[in-house]
Each structure stands twice: as structure tokens, then as C-alpha cells.
Amino acid sequence: MAERTLHIAAYDITDPGRLREALYVLKHYASGGQKSVFECFLTAAERQALLRDVREVLDLEEDRFLLLPLGSADGIRTLGIGVAPADPDYYFVG
Secondary structure (H helix, E strand, C coil): CCCCEEEEEEEECCCHHHHHHHHHHHHHHCCEEECCEEEEEECHHHHHHHHHHHHHHCCCCCCEEEEEEEEEHHHCCCCCCCCCCCCCCCCCCC
């Protein structure tokens, strides 16, 4: 299985229509998040696909998007009721 790394994806989108479309795109890649910031565990191919899909939604003159790589899941420390992420046996994409 391809190695996944944790990314933080965040956006600032000015148009309500594009905002809904970006939310729809990000929810397909995210494992969690709130408002306009999402945790995404991505392979290199999924990272490229996410960037391609978001680019189709954004107005590059008005909107902003950040995809920040944070490293592998092995280095993640959680506090409180957080649960360390682990790859399941399979992923359903649909």
C-alpha cells in the first residue's frame, strides 16, 4: 500500500457557490476537519488529484487554498480524546 502522509488543507473562498463546491471536493479527501480546515491523509497520487480538483473550483484571482504536508502518521501525537490515525484494511471511495 502506498504511504500516506498527513496534510492540512485550508481555503478562503469569497463566492458562496465556489465555497460549496470546494467543501464538496475536500470532504472526498478529508478524514476530519471543521469549517474551512481539513485533515487529509493522502498518497502522492491523491495529493495530485486533490490539487487538480480544487484548481477546477477556485478563482485564482480571488480565492486562496493551502495544502500543508505535516508528515507521516507515525510522528503524530494526540492529546485528550484524540485517537492516533491508522490505515484501515481498505478505503471506500464513492
